[in-house]
Structures are given as structure tokens and as C-alpha cells.
Amino acid sequence: MFGYRVPQADQAMLISGGRGGAAAPFKVVTGHGAFVVPVFRKVQFLSLSLFESEVEEPCVTKQGIALTVRAVIAAKVGNDTESIVNAGQRFLSDQRQMPTLTGRIFAGHLRSIIGSMTVEEIITERQKLATEVLDGSKGEMAKMGLIVDALQIQNIDDGGLGYIRAMAAPHNARIQQQAQIAQANADQAAAEAQQQSLRQQAQYERDTAITQAGFAAETQAAQAKAAQAGPLSDAQAQQEVINAKTELAQRQASLREEQLVAEVIKPAEADAEKLRIMARAEAERTRIQAEAAASSNRVALDQALINQLPLIVEKAAQGLAGAKVTMLNGSDGLSDMISGLAAQGVAIFDTLRGEVGSDKPAQDLPSHSEPKGIAAKDDPAQGGDNQR
Incomplete structure (x- = not known):
């Protein structure tokens, strides 16, 4: 557009010829354009770029x-207006x-x-x-x-x-000394690393040799075990055969023992039992015969005791002759008292009979181990007494 001027980004546009004010002899424009009246206004550009x-x-x-x-x-040149004005007044004609x-x-x-x-x-x-x-x-x-x-x-x-070089000499010497020390340390570390590597290699070789020896020993043991497997199997088979034969012999012995028991011991025990039974029967027969012989004497004795029974009862009644007796039950009480007297007489009779019987036949009894109760039970004379 005619009369409109725009400065570049790194420029300041200075417009002179108007009333710039007491502080600045020209107008400063940056970052935008402005109208400039030709002939009456003059435009110059001041560089704001960096210089070296x-x-x-x-x-x-x-x-x-x-x-x-x-x-x-x-x-x-500074970006503020004051700096641009100061620079423009000094360098605008020759920047x-x-x-x-x-x-x-x-x-x-x-x-x-x-x-x-x-x-x-x-x-x-x-x-x-x-x-x-x-x-x-x-x-x-x-x-x-x-x-x-x-x-x-x-x-x-x-x-x-050479002053600066001489000033650097102590530092250079110190640096060189440190470099030498560092190199020596590096060499020592390298030597130690090499020795460590050699030791580790030797250790590895030793471990490898030990491992190989262990593998060889295990291999030999396995081979020896495999070589012994056949004889061990044969021995185990023979042992099993021996065990089987031993078991068969034990079974045969047991069977033979059972046969002997059935054929010899059992018949012998049966014969012995038969003899014992016959002996007991014979002894029992002898005893019975002896008791039968003695029973005839006891019958006469029992008859004599029976004849004396009334006299025994009479003697028991005489004990009540002078006594004062009160009957509580009347005729029933009198009957009970008479029955008691009779029972007392019978008890006395049985006592006398037993005492007499125990003293008389002691030498006539048979000498066997049977108890007296069995003989008394089988005695016909006693059975007769019980009936009486």
C-alpha cells in the first residue's frame, strides 16, 4: 500500500520528520507497520540482529x-525503545x-x-x-x-x-605420576586377574579330573555289579530251591507225625482208656458187693432202733409233764406240738442210726477212691430206711 512501511523481524523502523517528542528525535516502530507520509517523513531501519x-x-x-x-x-542492540534510540543516534548512519x-x-x-x-x-x-x-x-x-x-x-x-608451561609442569608431573601409579595399579590388577584366571583354570581342571574319576569309579562299580548279577541270580534261585525242599520236608514230617498219632498214639490211648474204664467198673462191682454183704447187718440194727422209737418219744413227752404250756392256736396248736415231738423223736432216731452205722462197717468197706456219698445213694438198705 502506498505510504505503509513494515520493518523486518530483526529491524527497528525509525520515522523522522515529525514531532517525535522531547525524549526521542524520531518515532520507533518494531513488530508492526506504520503509515509514512512521503516527502514529509523519512524512514530508516536499524538492525537488531546479533553481531560478533x-x-x-x-x-x-x-x-x-x-x-x-x-x-x-x-x-x-537492545529491544527496548531507549536502547534503540541510543543506538540509532550513534550507529544509524554506519552500523x-x-x-x-x-x-x-x-x-x-x-x-x-x-x-x-x-x-x-x-x-x-x-x-x-x-x-x-x-x-x-x-x-x-x-x-x-x-x-x-x-x-x-x-x-x-x-x-x-614458558611461564604458563612452567606453571603447568608440577601439575603435569603430578598427572604423570598419577598416570604411572594408575598404570602400575592397572598392571598389578592385570597380573592378579591373570593369576586368578590361572588358579581358576587349575581349579577347573582339578574338578574336571575329580569328576571324571568319580564317573570312572561309578562305571566300574556298575560293571562289577552287572558281572555279579548272574551269580547272584543263580545263588538266589538255588536258595529258593533249598527253601522249597525244606518246606516240603517239614510238611512231610508233619504229615508223618499226624499219621503216627492217628495210627499208633490214638489207638493206644483208646486201649488205655478202655482198660481204665474196665478197672473202674470192676472196682465199683467189688464195692457194691461189699456193701451188699454189710447191708444185712444194718437191717437188724435198724429194726432194733425202730422198736425203741416209741420209748424215745415217750421220754421227750415226759419233759413236758410238769411244764405249763399255753396253746395259742387251739387244736391246731396242739397238733403242731405233737408233730414237733414226733419229728424230734425221728431226728433222734436218725442221729443214733447214723452214729451206729458209721462205727460198724469201717473195716468192711472196699479200698477204692470213690466218695461215700455215691455208696450211700446206691445202698438199698438206706433206701429202705428212707421209705420207713
Whole structure:
């Protein structure tokens, strides 16, 4: 569009010819466009891009040692309006002067800062040197509308004096010593590792030999066992045959024993039992005959006792002649009393009869082991007495 101007992204558009105000002789436009009236307004563009400035300056340290210091500065125009105005007033007509002037400013501050430091400090504290140079030049750079993005000390040279090399010699010696020690330790570790490897190899060979010997022994044992398997089987078979024959002989002996028992011992025991039974029968017959012979005498004795029974009862009744007796049951009581007297007489008779019978036939009884109760039960004379 006619009269409309737009600056680039890394440019600031400066419009002069109007009323820019007391603070700025021109209007600053960045990031957007603006209408510019031809003939009445003039437009110029100030670069805001980064530029580089190199400095290689001979300096003298605090110790009086001459050093050549090489540094690189990265700077640009500030983005704020004040910085753009300051830079435009100084560099708008010739913007190529900005790197040159920046290098000169930093060279002066670099000489000043190095003059207050020793070589050792410069070598070991380069960042401190750069920070002090930046701090010393910050005010001057701000007046020109410039800002420093970075400052890098690239090289420090003593011009062949050998001071820096000599300063590094103790460190180099220490480093070499440490390197030698490290190499010796590495060699020792390698030797120990080799010895360990040899020991492990020997241990492995020994274990392998022991394992092989064990396998060989197991193989020989298995072979010997296999060789003995046949004779052991034959021996076991023969033992089984012997056991079978032994068992057969025991069975035959048992069978023969049973035959002897059935054919000899049992018939002999039967004959002996038969003889014992016949002997007992004969003894019983003899006893019965003896008792029968003695029974005739007892019958006469029993008849005499029977004849005396009334007299016994009479003597028992005489005991009640002078007694006073009260009958509680009348005629029944009298009957009970008479029956008791008769029973008492019978008991006395039985007692006398038993005493007489036990004294008389002792020498006539047969001499066998049968009890008297059996003879008394079978005695016909006693049976007769019971009936009486």
C-alpha cells in the first residue's frame, strides 16, 4: 500500500520528520507497520540482529608478565525503545561501526581487569575474568544502546616465555605420576586377574579330573555289579530251591507225625482208656458187693432202733409233764406240738442210726477212691430206711 512501511523481524523502523517528542528525535516502530507520509517523513531501519566482535589484546598481569588474550563478544542492540534510540543516534548512519567500537571498549576493560590479576588466577578463573569484564563494560554498552549476550575468553598466551608451561609442569608431573601409579595399579590388577584366571583354570581342571574319576569309579562299580548279577541270580534261585525242599520236608514230617498219632498214639490211648474204664467198673462191682454183704447187718440194727422209737418219744413227752404250756392256736396248736415231738423223736432216731452205722462197717468197706456219698445213694438198705 502506498505510504505503509513494515520493518523486518530483526529491524527497528525509525520515522523522522515529525514531532517525535522531547525524549526521542524520531518515532520507533518494531513488530508492526506504520503509515509514512512521503516527502514529509523519512524512514530508516536499524538492525537488531546479533553481531560478533573479536578482541586480541596484549596485556600485563599483576606480576608484570605480558600475556596476549583473545576473546569473543556477542552483542546486539537492545529491544527496548531507549536502547534503540541510543543506538540509532550513534550507529544509524554506519552500523558497521558497532562491532569495532564494541571490541575496543572490551579491549580496554580486558587490559584493566588482567592488570589486577595474576597469571594463575587468569588461567584457573577464566569465568571470573569474563564476569568482571562484562560488569565493567555494562554501563558504557548501555549508553550506546548495546547489550552483551556472551563473552568468551578463548586463548591466553605468554608469547613464548614458558611461564604458563612452567606453571603447568608440577601439575603435569603430578598427572604423570598419577598416570604411572594408575598404570602400575592397572598392571598389578592385570597380573592378579591373570593369576586368578590361572588358579581358576587349575581349579577347573582339578574338578574336571575329580569328576571324571568319580564317573570312572561309578562305571566300574556298575560293571562289577552287572558281572555279579548272574551269580547272584543263580545263588538266589538255588536258595529258593533249598527253601522249597525244606518246606516240603517239614510238611512231610508233619504229615508223618499226624499219621503216627492217628495210627499208633490214638489207638493206644483208646486201649488205655478202655482198660481204665474196665478197672473202674470192676472196682465199683467189688464195692457194691461189699456193701451188699454189710447191708444185712444194718437191717437188724435198724429194726432194733425202730422198736425203741416209741420209748424215745415217750421220754421227750415226759419233759413236758410238769411244764405249763399255753396253746395259742387251739387244736391246731396242739397238733403242731405233737408233730414237733414226733419229728424230734425221728431226728433222734436218725442221729443214733447214723452214729451206729458209721462205727460198724469201717473195716468192711472196699479200698477204692470213690466218695461215700455215691455208696450211700446206691445202698438199698438206706433206701429202705428212707421209705420207713
